[in-house]
Amino acid sequence: MEWRIVKDYEELSLMAARFVAAQVKNKPNSVLGLATGSTPIGMYRELTRMVERGELSLQQVVTFNLDEYIGLAPDHPQSYHYYMHHHFFSHVDIPAGQIHLPYVEKGAAQEEDCEACEAYDRMIEEHGGIDLQVLGIGRNGHIGFNEPSISLEVGTHIVTLTEETRQANARFFQRIEEVPTHAVTMGVGSIMKAERILLLASGSDKKEVLARLYAEGVRTELPASLLHVHQDVTVIADREAAAWLPVGESLKG
Numbered sequence: 001m002e003w004r005i006v007k008d009y010e011e012l013s014l015m016a017a018r019f020v021a022a023q024v025k026n027k028p029n030s031v032l033g034l035a036t037g038s039t040p041i042g043m044y045r046e047l048t049r050m051v052e053r054g055e056l057s058l059q060q061v062v063t064f065n066l067d068e069y070i071g072l073a074p075d076h077p078q079s080y081h082y083y084m085h086h087h088f089f090s091h092v093d094i095p096a097g098q099i100h101l102p103y104v105e106k107g108a109a110q111e112e113d114c115e116a117c118e119a120y121d122r123m124i125e126e127h128g129g130i131d132l133q134v135l136g137i138g139r140n141g142h143i144g145f146n147e148p149s150i151s152l153e154v155g156t157h158i159v160t161l162t163e164e165t166r167q168a169n170a171r172f173f174q175r176i177e178e179v180p181t182h183a184v185t186m187g188v189g190s191i192m193k194a195e196r197i198l199l200l201a202s203g204s205d206k207k208e209v210l211a212r213l214y215a216e217g218v219r220t221e222l223p224a225s226l227l228h229v230h231q232d233v234t235v236i237a238d239r240e241a242a243a244w245l246p247v248g249e250s251l252k253g
């Protein structure tokens with residue numbers, strides 16, 4: 001796992017966008033795994049600028065998003081479908097047919113049996129797997145919506161969100177009751193199969209979980225810790241998120 005500590009959110013966003021752009025320049029038909037949350041918004045903004053300035057084309061890129069709430073329509077302002085179109089897809093040149101997000105109807109939400117989930121994994125496979133997976137990290141160490149647990153699911157599946165995650169995401173809703181209780185997420189297997197992984201963390205809210213990720217071994221109670229056994233993971237963290245990391249001060253800029 002390679003750690004890059006940058007000054008602030010602006011630097012993180014620029015470095016992350018350059019990382020993704022380099023991937024696409026190297027392989028124009030890259031399959032990108034994309035994340036939501038507040039952290040990658042700046043990265044999407046910078047990528048949009050690169051496309052607008054004619055420095056980057058995403059025309060051949062194929063995207064697969066990590067997760068989505070269950071029970072929010074795609075045009076709901078808090079759905080990840082809406083987020084992705086608002087922050088990224090509506091501003092760049094990726095053809096609509098190359099964009100994929102998981103979606104499960106509320107009534108169809110059966111944790112044990114999810115046809116849409118299997119179809120999503122098959123589609124990723126059919127595209128040759130993910131070349132670069134962008135990830136955020138939850139304060140409890142979740143990646144996608146893979147919550148701390150005694151076991152983690154391999155493929156795309158339905159999850160019951162933890163109270164902690166619902167509370168953390170309540171800031172985007174008017175009332176906590178409006179935060180969905182379930183979501184669909186790629187599993188840790190789908191994430192770990194990506195050729196390369198880019199994990200982004202910003203702000204002091206993440207300093208504790210990053211310190212745990214840095215210091216602890218692999219355990220399902222800290223889902224992001226699985227990334228320790230992946231051969232190509234880059235973490236970009238800003239100074240606030242890296243505050244509790246025992247890495248050399250020089251790295252912290």
Ligand code: GLP
Nearest residue numbers: 036037038039136137138144145
């Ligand atoms: C959300 C998403 C994750 C995201 C994480 C952190 O619940 N499901 O994919 O990485 O939590 O979000 P943020 O970047 O807003 O801190």
